[in-house]
Amino acid sequence: MSWPSFGTRCIEACVRRDGVFHLEARIANSSMEFTTKDNVLDLTERCVLAKEKPSVWLIEVDPRPPGIEVSDALKHTYGIDYWGVGLLSGLQDRQRVRQLSHTFLQGPQYWKRVIDEMDPKDLKG
Numbered sequence: 001m002s003w004p005s006f007g008t009r010c011i012e013a014c015v016r017r018d019g020v021f022h023l024e025a026r027i028a029n030s031s032m033e034f035t036t037k038d039n040v041l042d043l044t045e046r047c048v049l050a051k052e053k054p055s056v057w058l059i060e061v062d063p064r065p066p067g068i069e070v071s072d073a074l075k076h077t078y079g080i081d082y083w084g085v086g087l088l089s090g091l092q093d094r095q096r097v098r099q100l101s102h103t104f105l106q107g108p109q110y111w112k113r114v115i116d117e118m119d120p121k122d123l124k125g
Helices: 003-013 068-078 082-090 094-100
Strands: 022-028 032-037 040-045 055-062
Touching (some): 068 082
Antiparallel strands (some): 032 040
16 A cells, blocks of 8 residues: 555544644655765665565654644645644634645745654664
8 A cells, every 4th residue: 555545544534524634654664764975864765675565654643733844844835834724624714724725836836855853863773
């Protein structure tokens, strides 16, 4: 099962029709790894692939937007303010939720990666 369909099934299991959800998951046997080059931490393809297929497992489902660093990155890159949408969903202001739930017409404003959410030392072993 692909990650998007897995995430969708997890949210549907929460039996919520509207609102903002935040999923956290981990990947075992990933084809990617954190490396440091020229003092820059980055996610790169592994030189030696794992023997087993990658698998995803869910850590948590939160009935709220992601943390401020991720939410701000999404807001400035795609144009959706998940904290605003979450608040308006709670107030059942469906018209404004619909108005605020569209990305920028010209697409993402720039590329953004948030990979500093975890300490790479925690990823070893």
